[in-house]
Amino acid sequence: MAGIVVVFDFDKTIIELDSDNWVVDELGATDLFNQLLPTMPWNSLMDMMMKELHAQGKTIEDIKEVLRKAPIHPRIVAAIRKAHALGCDLRIVSDANMFFIETILDHLCIRNCFSEINSNPSYVDEHGRLRISPYVDFHSSPHGCSLCPPNMCKGMIIERIQASLANEGKQRMIYLGDGSGDFCPSLKLHEKDFVMPRKNFPVWDLICENRGLVKAEIHEWTDGEELEHVMLGLIDKISIEESDNSNTVQFLSIDCKFETIPIAVHEALPPVLRVHR
Numbered sequence: 001m002a003g004i005v006v007v008f009d010f011d012k013t014i015i016e017l018d019s020d021n022w023v024v025d026e027l028g029a030t031d032l033f034n035q036l037l038p039t040m041p042w043n044s045l046m047d048m049m050m051k052e053l054h055a056q057g058k059t060i061e062d063i064k065e066v067l068r069k070a071p072i073h074p075r076i077v078a079a080i081r082k083a084h085a086l087g088c089d090l091r092i093v094s095d096a097n098m099f100f101i102e103t104i105l106d107h108l109c110i111r112n113c114f115s116e117i118n119s120n121p122s123y124v125d126e127h128g129r130l131r132i133s134p135y136v137d138f139h140s141s142p143h144g145c146s147l148c149p150p151n152m153c154k155g156m157i158i159e160r161i162q163a164s165l166a167n168e169g170k171q172r173m174i175y176l177g178d179g180s181g182d183f184c185p186s187l188k189l190h191e192k193d194f195v196m197p198r199k200n201f202p203v204w205d206l207i208c209e210n211r212g213l214v215k216a217e218i219h220e221w222t223d224g225e226e227l228e229h230v231m232l233g234l235i236d237k238i239s240i241e242e243s244d245n246s247n248t249v250q251f252l253s254i255d256c257k258f259e260t261i262p263i264a265v266h267e268a269l270p271p272v273l274r275v276h277r
């Protein structure tokens with residue numbers, strides 16, 4: 001589906017928990033983290049925690065090992081692979097950090113499924129310490145959005161993606177998220193887009209309380225199995241609508257499930273593929 005962009009939040013959407021807390025807890029630094037939390041911004045605190053762990057002798061490999069153990073529902077990995085194989089453009093917008101996300105995606109062998117990852121920058125310095133900084137430098141150039149944390153306005157990122165898609169002929173977006181930071185981007189979606197808030201999580205509460213403000217169609221999900229079912233259903237629905245809207249493209253019926261479409265055939269397909277399930 002060359003015309004469909006699927007944007008994923010990462011923590012508590014792709015993986016089952018918050019990666020920052022997972023690393024801090026697993027490496028035994030929870031008490032210090034909780035003690036310092038009221039005193040500094042989140043990214044500065046994470047950077048400081050990485051300094052502390054480095055001073056205690058914890059290596060980058062120790063951090064990677066913890067990240068590789070992060071719980072994830074197997075159907076989420078399957079869903080990502082299927083959406084990618086169907087030709088959707090998959091992206092991540094996350095308030096975690098690049099190192100944590102890339103380590104986990106590499107481990108799951110799904111990094112190649114994503115065309116873009118937007119998150120807080122991170123790098124390993126010359127001493128082998130992980131450095132983490134905010135996506136937005138809120139001292140020199142604050143984003144000015146009151147809905148979002150100072151270091152990242154996901155709504156601004158979505159608007160930037162929307163502007164670039166207009167040039168690429170991609171029209172439809174599906175946005176999946178769980179947290180309060182996913183509310184602002186949900187408000188930026190257009191009428192023909194879809195938002196998939198995780199049920200009983202903060203973004204779901206916010207969307208339920210402000211339904212009138214959300215233009216996109218709302219489809220909730222609870223776990224990986226439901227995420228897979230709902231997301232692939234929406235991709236199917238969009239592809240049918242887009243093929244019905246187009247009088248120039250041929251369409252093809254494939255009497256099989258998504259996972260059995262041979263890649264060689266799929267690549268040779270016309271731009272719009274109708275899948276019967």
Ligand SMILES: Cc1ncc(C[n+]2csc(CCOP(=O)(O)O)c2C)c(N)n1
Nearest residue numbers: 009010011018020042094095096149179
């Ligand atoms: C005021 C304030 N409190 C807490 C945080 C940190 N924070 C909140 S949710 C989350 C996980 C995001 O990952 P994802 O976007 O992938 O769900 C993080 C790191 C913040 N930035 N500002």
Ligand SMILES: [Mg+2]
Nearest residue numbers: 009011012179
């Ligand atoms: Mg999240």
